[in-house]
Amino acid sequence: DAGVTQSPTHLIKTRGQQVTLRCSPISGHKSVSWYQQVLGQGPQFIFQYYEKEERGRGNFPDRFSARQFPNYSSELNVNALLLGDSALYLCASSLSPHGEQYFGPGTRLTVT
Amino acid sequence: EDQVTQSPEALRLQEGESSSLNCSYTVSGLRGLFWYRQDPGKGPEFLFTLYSAGEEKEKERLKATLTKKESFLHITAPKPEDSATYLCAASMIKAAGNKLTFGGGTRVLVKP
16 A cells, blocks of 8 residues: 655755645545654644644644645645755644554755 | 653664663653654654553564653664664644654664
């Protein structure tokens, strides 16, 4: 079975630009969560969506937004990029709202 | 404030030299304690979930245990392929959605 997939793999953007990251969950999983991982640190929770509704939001500014589609895939949008947004963005899916989370390979975002 | 702390930050082992990684947590109402393995540039790979004090789980050379304040990941007779960063994360009953609070990780290097 295919695991969680994310696209693109790598991305380079300039300060002030906007970016959209995409995630497809494991087949049958209805929950998608997004995390940001800065080099050398553990992942930080950004959002969780379950059945297309936002179930949780971490301590991130309003420049970060997300949505989930009817097929349970998800997009993370970041506006007005800052240098500090450079990180590995991870998507995780789970069967249920509080189930075990399985992570994708991540999208490496570099902001210059 | 909910907090997860891992020690040591880095661990160098000789092949076959068993050791333990520590994950201490200060959370209000633990739903579950998760262990992940992460290779450089990749997403975390799920290893174990522990739900109650006294619980133990094993997978090959890895064994995870849980007490009321901390969890241990024991690596028995490690091999070079066990080299990775090991992350622990806590899910709290009162947390937003399926939020996982991660520790900073322990980087393990196993030399042949």
